[in-house]
Amino acid sequence: MKNEILILPGDGIGPEVINEAVKVIKVLQKKKLINSVIRYAKIGGYAIDTVGLPLPNDTLKAAKASRSILLGAVGGHKWDNIKDFNKRPEYGLLKLRKSLKFFANLRHTCFNPQVLSSSIKSEKLSNVNILLVRELSQGIYFGKPRGVLYNKYFLRHGYNTSKLDEKAIRRIGIIAFEIAKTRKKKICSVDKANVLEVSRLWREIISDLAKSYPEVKVSHMYVDNAAMQIILSPKIFDVIVTGNMFGDIISDEAANLTGSIGMLPSASINSIGQSLFEPCHGSAPDIENKGIANPIATILSVSMMLHFSLQKPLLSKYLNASISNVLKKGFRTADIKYTGIKIVSTKQMGDLIIEEFEKLI
Ligand code: IPM
Ligand code: MG
Numbered sequence: 001m002k003n004e005i006l007i008l009p010g011d012g013i014g015p016e017v018i019n020e021a022v023k024v025i026k027v028l029q030k031k032k033l034i035n036s037v038i039r040y041a042k043i044g045g046y047a048i049d050t051v052g053l054p055l056p057n058d059t060l061k062a063a064k065a066s067r068s069i070l071l072g073a074v075g076g077h078k079w080d081n082i083k084d085f086n087k088r089p090e091y092g093l094l095k096l097r098k099s100l101k102f103f104a105n106l107r108h109t110c111f112n113p114q115v116l117s118s119s120i121k122s123e124k125l126s127n128v129n130i131l132l133v134r135e136l137s138q139g140i141y142f143g144k145p146r147g148v149l150y151n152k153y154f155l156r157h158g159y160n161t162s163k164l165d166e167k168a169i170r171r172i173g174i175i176a177f178e179i180a181k182t183r184k185k186k187i188c189s190v191d192k193a194n195v196l197e198v199s200r201l202w203r204e205i206i207s208d209l210a211k212s213y214p215e216v217k218v219s220h221m222y223v224d225n226a227a228m229q230i231i232l233s234p235k236i237f238d239v240i241v242t243g244n245m246f247g248d249i250i251s252d253e254a255a256n257l258t259g260s261i262g263m264l265p266s267a268s269i270n271s272i273g274q275s276l277f278e279p280c281h282g283s284a285p286d287i288e289n290k291g292i293a294n295p296i297a298t299i300l301s302v303s304m305m306l307h308f309s310l311q312k313p314l315l316s317k318y319l320n321a322s323i324s325n326v327l328k329k330g331f332r333t334a335d336i337k338y339t340g341i342k343i344v345s346t347k348q349m350g351d352l353i354i355e356e357f358e359k360l361i
Contacts, residue, residue: 005066006068008096009046011044020299021070022038039062054090063096108265112327115259132247133242135241138165181213187239192223234257259336295350315361319353319357
């Protein structure tokens with residue numbers, strides 16, 4: 001495995017937010033605080049347009065050789081009508097996750113007094129700190145068969161398969177329990193066991209695993225209720241463990257607790273020490289090339305990379321502090337603005353964070 005950071009800007013606002021994150025990496029390289037080299041590769045719609053595939057072979061090869069990968073976003077209206085799943089931009093990301101066996105995705109929603117959600121009362125939010133552990137390698141995203149077919153009445157029907165084996169459930173469960181041991185020793189497992197067999201197996205395995213972690217308090221919640229509780233009483237959660245699709249949905253919901261999905265980073269890990277870091281937001285084609293996207297989620301993804309992949313927890317702390325300082329000074333991108341605050345562009349936000357960061361490192 002090379003000491004390489006593979007950068008995959010992708011589509012929409014991906015390249016814009018990645019630019020700001022790369023500036024942070026370059027500062028660290030210049031000061032010789034990290035010795036990783038940067039390499040760029042194509043993914044998503046951009047790769048479809050230029051190479052004809054959402055995950056070109058060169059990209060996959062480079063990814064397999066890298067310790068850390070930083071991704072912007074994939075997808076956009078331009079490719080919305082592609083019917084074949086294997087040719088869609090999103091397939092590029094899913095194939096990357098699958099091929100490198102990134103089985104656990106960690107999404108951390110943390111209350112930030114500087115950025116308040118406009119839709120939820122702040123007293124409900126103070127000290128909210130939720131770590132969502134999402135199973136990333138199986139479930140309805142990957143299950144076969146899938147497709148759209150005509151039935152005998154010449155009516156099309158779409159179908160997908162939700163499949164999850166007990167090894168994968170146990171594997172993600174262990175990650176969640178181990179993390180819970182280092183936090184409040186509390187896990188909420190989210191499923192839909194009242195309706196789905198796959199969820200009943202999930203609940204059985206998680207309950208069984210819980211016996212090996214007597215110090216961790218486990219609760220089970222149906223996903224519809226969890227979606228409501230995250231908004232109603234977010235403070236009841238600490239670690240949430242759930243499957244691929246439920247994790248995708250409730251992590252966007254939890255992101256809103258931090259004021260904007262533009263603030264939420266994520267890390268995906270495999271069992272041989274490689275990691276993929278990406279903001280939880282998508283390609284946001286509606287604001288593409290307007291210079292207004294929030295680069296903080298991507299810069300926080302670099303912070304996660306520093307902490308977990310490059311073993312530089314202090315630099316990660318400094319980077320988080322730099323972001324906090326910029327917010328404290330009252331600078332905001334449009335998604336986290338409120339009256340009387342200074343609105344800055346994507347690039348200005350990146351520069352302001354770097355200015356603070358350079359004072360600390
Ligand atoms: C995410 C995204 C992806 C997912 C898409 C782009 C395939 O929504 O990382 O949350 O659904 O996993
Ligand atoms: Mg998502």
